[in-house]
Structure formats: C-alpha cells, structure tokens
Amino acid sequence: xxxxxxxxxxxxxxxxxxxxxxxxxxxxxxxxxxxxxxxxxxxxxxxxxxxxxxxxxxxxxxxxxxxxxxxxxxxxxxxxxxxxxxxxxxxxxxxxxxxxxxxx
DNA sequence: CATATGACACTAT
DNA sequence: AATAGTGCCATAT
Numbered sequence: 001x002x003x004x005x006x007x008x009x010x011x012x013x014x015x016x017x018x019x020x021x022x023x024x025x026x027x028x029x030x031x032x033x034x035x036x037x038x039x040x041x042x043x044x045x046x047x048x049x050x051x052x053x054x055x056x057x058x059x060x061x062x063x064x065x066x067x068x069x070x071x072x073x074x075x076x077x078x079x080x081x082x083x084x085x086x087x088x089x090x091x092x093x094x095x096x097x098x099x100x101x102x103x104x
Numbered sequence: 105c106a107t108a109t110g111a112c113a114c115t116a117t
Numbered sequence: 118a119a120t121a122g123t124g125c126c127a128t129a130t
Contacts, residue, residue: 006127008126009127027111027112028112036126038112038113038124038125040113041125041127042112042125042126043126044110045111045112046127047111048111058111061111062111063111063112063113064114068111069112072111078111
C-alpha cells in the first residue's frame, strides 16, 4: 500500500499536470516524452488508475487523432469538462485539435 | 515467468 | 471515410 505508484505513472501524472488549461495532449506524445514512444497504451493505463483525480487533469489527454477516447468518469462527461476549460469538442473530436495540442 | 487486460496507434481493406 | 486487424508497452493476477 502507501501509494502503489510506479516511476512510470509518476512521470505520467507529472506531465499531465503540466498541461495548461485550454490545451490538450495525446497519449503517444506523452509516452514519447516521459518514457518511450509507442507506450501510448501504458500511458492510458496509468491515467486510468489516476489516484490524483482533481490534481491531475487527465481529461486533457486525448487520442492522437483528436478523439476524446475513453475516460474513467465517462467520455460524455469529459467533453463537458473540456468545454469548460475552453476546449470545444464536436462529436468526441477536439475542435482545432492541432492548435490546442500542447507539445512538451 | 506466462497470460490477460486496457483511457492507444498504425496499416490494410 | 469507416471498420478491422495487428503491434506496443505497463500493470495486475
């Protein structure tokens, strides 16, 4: 017990919390920066367990295509949150995705 | 150590 | 453009 957290997840949460409001990032991009390219799935796994729910804006992490993807609280609710942050979403797709994409 | 799972990505059809 | 199949990595059991 005591924070069943791995180095990998620590990096993921850290990077995710660095994403500014109104911006979004992708699993693949995060993976490529914090650990290793291709670990997009692993990043999603880490965020899914996300023990720092309000601390880590996991909702700012989306798919490389700009799709919302899946979320623990429900992708439907996720769109609403992003909208509040200033990121408009159209049918699970980020509006101006490339423009709102935050690169590390 | 091997198998199964998952908030993904890419290529082929 | 949409769908399906395959590959990749980390975690859980």
